[in-house]
Amino acid sequence: MSGPEEVPVVIVGGGQAGLSVSWFLVRDGVQHVVVEANTAAHEWADSRWDSFTLVTPNWHCRLPGYAYAGSDPDGFMTREEVVDWLAGYVASFSPPLVEHTRVTSVAEHEDGGFTVTAEGPGGVRSWSAAQVVLATGGYHVPIVPSWAPSLDPSVAQVQSADYERPDQLPEGAVLVVGSGQSGAQIAEDLHLAGRQVHLALGDAPRVARTYRGRDTMTWLAQMGLYDTPVASYPGGLAAREKTNHYVTGRDGGRDIDLRRFAAEGMRLYGMLADGAGTLLRFLPTAESALDDADRVYNSICRDIDAYVEREGIDAPPGSPYEPVWRPGSETTTLDLAEAGVGSIVWAIGYRPDYRFVRVGAFDGSGRPTHTRGVSAVPGLSFVGLPWLHTWGSGRFLGVAADAEHVADHVVAAVRGDLAAPGVGRS
Template sequence: MPSEETEVVVVGAGQAGVAMSEHLGVQGIPHVVLERHRVAERWRSERWDSLVTNGPAWHDRFPGLEFSDVDPDGFPSKEQVADYLAAYAKKIGAPVRCGVEVTSVRRRAGRPGFRVETSEGAIDARFVVAATGPFQRPVVPPIVPDGAVPVQIHSSGYRNPAQLPEGAVLVVGAGSSGVQIADELRRSGRRVLLSVGPHDRPPRSYRGRDFCWWLGVLGIWDAETPPEGAEHVTIAVSGARGGHTVDFRALAAAGIELVGMTASYEDGVLRFAPDLATNIALGDEKYLAFLKAADAYVERNGLDLPEEPQAHVLGPDPQWVSSPLLELDLAAAGVTSIVWATGFATDYGWLQVDAFDDRGRPRHRRGVSCEPGVYFLGLPWLSRRGSSFIWGVWHDARYIADHITTQRGYLAYGTPEGSGTAPATAQN
């Protein structure tokens, strides 16, 4: 059976795939966007019920459309984000095909481009953009064996407190997801323990400006590489309940029991690393450094933004920091559930090309793969710190579309469709 042909196949119709489609469409490049579920499906079905964005609506959006049902300084719910992305795809006329799963991508022998095998047949394409993002495979460390507690669940499978059996809950991971889930569980009346590792915890707002604004004016969003040793450090920030600064002292005062990193398990006893005080202190250090940089920016630019001296006051350490809990008998403590807010790994098993290092990580520069014709989009630090955010992925997609335009020009050289001169580059 003859295969379908197109110039570009974009795999995934989340924020990355929709952004990619916009720029390809603007440049008149024929393409299809293949999505095995619905547009922005992970926002709908792989997030907890009360999730909102960690950035305000004025910031976490594409340039071409505002949120119609959210105040600019508000934080859209997961359903509002999914509806927004679906509306954006419709607005730009993105050629999205839902319910189509890509099973393999291989380079064609003796011809340019790739054979894309899908659940609905094959497609031949000159270029392939892997826009499946970073949240592909939930990661649960192999620490606690099955059956040690009634329920172990990854944060992507958590929905609400009623989902879990009666009893105490251990939440492992103190990034945005872990902190918000732990706080929600505590507010439902549960006993909650929160395992805290290394983290950043910027202020939700400071001197009348959201931290997203500060990251912009301080040039932090544009950082091209993470600080050494901080490639995977989690960010503890929250848009929940109107947005607030994550303060582990406040969480402890509200009844959440803080412990260090979850280290090992044996005979019903979970052991924690003696690193809680260090992790809290390093988070505080980064928080105060952020405030200092913001203050310096205000003074340097003569801005009339109100001072916030109280923001610099941290208060005393809670007892969980000064007298850390290092062991926990899960049954004796009544722990019936563990929620693993421990992140995700990528899964490119379908992309069968020479585009990965020996650890399975994509080899690329600004999303342009070492395998000519293959591109990656939506990954953290693809080109800068903001790459995995809605607005950041839009700018990365433009760069990739420009690169594809340039490559199309080279491929057309000397053909009836092309000119006899070298193509002009379109990269920014």
């Protein structure tokens, strides 16, 4: 391997967040590279199931210099449409991408700056940079219970990121573990395909798809919820650990009502506690999980009611959600063999894995420490994290503002002017 290539800025990750930072650097004439382990924005094609749609309206899709311009702003793009839209973004400004090259190390120089080492088709390659922007997101390693290997090997175990379609799974019933956005939508996908679904509920909240004549997320955007800084949000920085509300954009968009699915035959359980062989044990939390999810649903509707009244908006009347089904009792065990369960889909989240970053910018749990993406380590920034600054940070709607803030800081540092306009703005 020859010596490191000199470049002012290295962006690690070519998803929408890294590309957005690149757009600002291209605009400002700052030399940089975007190093991507696969291809630009590949996760939209590789980590979403066949029937996937966005859960936010298409008008939310706004990246720097590039916004959704289709004929259905209030609709929900399919996976293929999102992939095509992002391909158009890449073509719109031709970022300096280095694809199929995985970064294996980011290390500090003793005298400042970083060495970024990567492996690609041509072997090992490295860059020496004053600024590094980590844009790999926060969902790296799927969470699986430590006891999962002790389950009967005849039961297939699939990660939500690897789920594609119902007929991909072995015959028989399916246990989906987790009721966040992915788990709830995958359970719906299987249920609509006629599969017997068992669903272990977590503590995810839910939200109405539409309320009082508009998409709920359009209301929330108008109300400024997506722009509220995390430090000002109820609970403060703890909001970063919250699970997103479940809802779907499928078939034009609708609520996901797990109670209705249960009335149609889906089996609901509380949180999965442990298991071995074919026997699983659940906590008796199904009813409380459903009640809590509905409580959030109705709370958001009440917030919209208050906003409509306060602003004098002419909108159709609304009404609270009333449960269509309640569990008669809590089922706390499941024998996979007796129930004919042939597969388990794990959808209980991810944990970050920044072990390749040999820089002291993480807390005790391995999560980045930063202020709106800028770490305390000179030259190291993050972008593309959920709740990086606002609720919108993890969505297309908020990426541009976060990317601009980080890019302003990077450009000022490269040019030696940390007091440049825009740097540190709220």
